[in-house]
Amino acid sequence: MPTVPATQDQETGTSAAPSNGARRGRPGYDREKLISVCVQVFNEYGYDTTSMGMLSNHLGISKSAIYHHVNSKEEILEEALLRALDSLEKAMGEVRTPDSRGIDQLEGVIRGSIRVLVDQMPYVTLLLRLRGNSPVEIAALERRRRITRTVEELVRQAQNEGDLREDISGKSTPRLILGMINSIVDWYQPGGPGTTDQLADTAVKMVLEGLRA
Amino acid sequence: MPTVPATQDQETGTSAAPSNGARRGRPGYDREKLISVCVQVFNEYGYDTTSMGMLSNHLGISKSAIYHHVNSKEEILEEALLRALDSLEKAMGEVRTPDSRGIDQLEGVIRGSIRVLVDQMPYVTLLLRLRGNSPVEIAALERRRRITRTVEELVRQAQNEGDLREDISGKSTPRLILGMINSIVDWYQPGGPGTTDQLADTAVKMVLEGLRA
Numbered sequence: 001m002p003t004v005p006a007t008q009d010q011e012t013g014t015s016a017a018p019s020n021g022a023r024r025g026r027p028g029y030d031r032e033k034l035i036s037v038c039v040q041v042f043n044e045y046g047y048d049t050t051s052m053g054m055l056s057n058h059l060g061i062s063k064s065a066i067y068h069h070v071n072s073k074e075e076i077l078e079e080a081l082l083r084a085l086d087s088l089e090k091a092m093g094e095v096r097t098p099d100s101r102g103i104d105q106l107e108g109v110i111r112g113s114i115r116v117l118v119d120q121m122p123y124v125t126l127l128l129r130l131r132g133n134s135p136v137e138i139a140a141l142e143r144r145r146r147i148t149r150t151v152e153e154l155v156r157q158a159q160n161e162g163d164l165r166e167d168i169s170g171k172s173t174p175r176l177i178l179g180m181i182n183s184i185v186d187w188y189q190p191g192g193p194g195t196t197d198q199l200a201d202t203a204v205k206m207v208l209e210g211l212r213a
Numbered sequence: 214m215p216t217v218p219a220t221q222d223q224e225t226g227t228s229a230a231p232s233n234g235a236r237r238g239r240p241g242y243d244r245e246k247l248i249s250v251c252v253q254v255f256n257e258y259g260y261d262t263t264s265m266g267m268l269s270n271h272l273g274i275s276k277s278a279i280y281h282h283v284n285s286k287e288e289i290l291e292e293a294l295l296r297a298l299d300s301l302e303k304a305m306g307e308v309r310t311p312d313s314r315g316i317d318q319l320e321g322v323i324r325g326s327i328r329v330l331v332d333q334m335p336y337v338t339l340l341l342r343l344r345g346n347s348p349v350e351i352a353a354l355e356r357r358r359r360i361t362r363t364v365e366e367l368v369r370q371a372q373n374e375g376d377l378r379e380d381i382s383g384k385s386t387p388r389l390i391l392g393m394i395n396s397i398v399d400w401y402q403p404g405g406p407g408t409t410d411q412l413a414d415t416a417v418k419m420v421l422e423g424l425r426a
Contacts, residue, residue, distance in 0.1 A: 169415045175400045183392020202381045210423030213378045
């Protein structure tokens with residue numbers, strides 16, 4: 001079970017209690033921890049398949065106790081997706097400086113995205129498995145597409161600056177890079193042998209320098 | 214809607230009729246076409262979520278008409294997964310010749326897998342989205358793992374032969390390569406601008422030579 005750090009509660013602005021805390025007097029769950037468990041259930045069974053009854057079973061609390069924290073299943077989804085997207089966009093924003101070369105920004109985006117994927121794995125997993133069946137999902141997928149377009153722009157910029165080869169598809173290349181990065185949620189085990197930095201090093205070497213000796 | 218070519222019927226060995234044919238007197242569907250439509254429904258709604266009633270609605274035939282062709286939803290899944298896995302393993306088998314260098318086999322595996330992903334996209338999509346909840350799924354995932362292990366062996370062989378750089382993770386590299394390839398089912402549109410060969414060229418250049426100019 002991934003650990004989720006205590007963060008600011010988005011609704012009240014107060015600091016949420018740690019995961020075993022008891023905000024608002026509910027034993028065992030604060031809003032933060034409740035969402036974290038729900039995201040795991042979504043990832044295991046699929047968001048559409050998961051009912052409030054299933055969430056209640058996995059949390060070990062009644063449905064009305066869940067509604068004490070959130071108004072709907074969709075609110076849980078929305079908050080989880082916001083977390084994933086905010087983190088990914090923040091990582092991109094940190095490397096998008098106007099005076100740096102495209103290839104350096106591209107490397108920064110690869111490293112930053114991998115760090116977010118590993119740190120926020122359940123939330124990003126949920127994002128990547130979305131089918132886009134509701135306004136919340138459609139909005140999240142639009143933000144995902146903006147990330148893809150940013151990587152597309154960086155590839156083009158790096159080509160224009162003479163740092164990236166020209167004999168590749170400008171449409172496929174960004175998607176292959178992101179596909180490689182996103183696959184990490186399917187197979188990487190945080191805490192296993194090898195650090196996140198080593199993983200990012202391997203990805204950057206492969207994408208920019210190639211594997212050939 | 215992806216077109217599926219008429220092929221040998223696995224059960225009878227007779228040639229299946231084209232998709233608008235009427236084998237066994239059922240209007241509109243032969244077994245081949247029926248499975249193809251069911252796979253699209255599985256991919257859209259998720260295999261677990263899809264009921265025989267939903268398949269009946271999408272096919273526009275009764276449930277008993279479906280049972281005329283197949284015994285169960287799981288039989289449809291199994292046949293679709295076999296098709297994806299047989300094609301992927303065939304593509305790998307074609308390049309796994311004992312006297313060729315690891316790096317050349319690796320390139321062949323990348324090109325062959327991409328060709329299968331594009332040609333058999335709905336079937337491979339189904340395979341890649343499996344959650345492993347039944348014996349059929351578990352068996353399919355075990356065959357997928359064998360493919361990963363083969364790519365792992367090829368990376369190691371190419372490193373031992375001095376063709377692949379040593380300063381990369383032997384565990385992450387094969388998974389990043391496969392993740393990049395597998396992402397194709399999420400974004401590639403067959404028939405769009407650019408051929409499958411161009412897509413494979415871009416992937417091979419990125420993995421082996423790197424993007425840096």
